Amino acid sequence: MTITSHGEELILDKERALYLPKHQLLAISDLHLGKSAHFRQAGVQVPSTIAQSDLHRLSLLIEKYKPETLLINGDMFHHGLNADIDDFAVWQKQYQNLHLLLVKGNHDRLTSADYAAMHIEIHEPSFCLGPFCFIHDAPQNTKEELYPISGHIHPGVTIVGKAKQRLKFPCFYFGNEYAVLPAFSLFTGLYNIYPKTKERIFAVTPGNVLEV
Template structure:
């Protein structure tokens, strides 16, 4: 799905990412690496393949769009250092020419040395381009001329069928004042939104992105 926002073309991918061709930047939010390992450590049986699946999906996006920068808009890592962070470090070795940027979120609690070791550039609280301000939990950007793009809430939308059945999907939410990206990780819940008439909502189905 190709849209125009602030006179700039954006590509919305069904893999829960946005590509900004002008900046050669791929943006995702709420990757939550380490979440399943964190649950397993607490004795909750969670499949070990969840994080691997997310990284495979991310790798496919990088191959498709060939960005110069990968921006994670908060909650890249779920909590403390664990085996999934090590898995990510090994996965990242194949992308030596790619700039990794993290806008810190509420779950990003690794120490500064860990981020340096992973060669991830940290921005707190925001990362700004010529027209957009990426910030994890929405607040108005200090530069009011920029359009804020946040994450954090894992937005979802309910679609109703002709037989009164309902399906819930993650979505991209573009409002008049700011946007919210879907959670990239498949191991997250959905916060169902109630859009305003002026909002643009794009549901992410298994096959494609559709405008609601």
């Protein structure tokens, strides 16, 4: 789905990604690489294929939009170094010309040397581009004249059908003061968003993105 926000065209992709055509920038939030491996280390039986599945979805997005820049808007890595992050290092070799930016989130705890070894450019607390300022947990520490785009809360929306069935979906939230991207990883929960007047919610369904 294509929308206009603050004078710029934005593409909301059903794979929980945001593309800015003017800047050839693909943005996602809350990738949480390493989360499944971290749970397995703690004795919780979580499939080992979660990280690979998320990276495959990301590959399809890169092939679709061919961005110059990939921006991860916080919580790229869930914890410390582990097998999932090794998978990322192998995956990344396919995209050596892709400019990779990370706006650090509360789970991004690797050392500066670790990020440098993976050729990840770090921005903290925000990365600003055009009328937007990407920050993991809005609306703080941004330039006042720019519109914050955040992540962190894993936004969701509940849709009630005609038969009163309730379906919950991840969503894009464009509020009066800031926006929130859906969590990219499929291994996350959802926090229900309740929009105010003139605020917009776009549900991410299995088939498409639709405004609700």
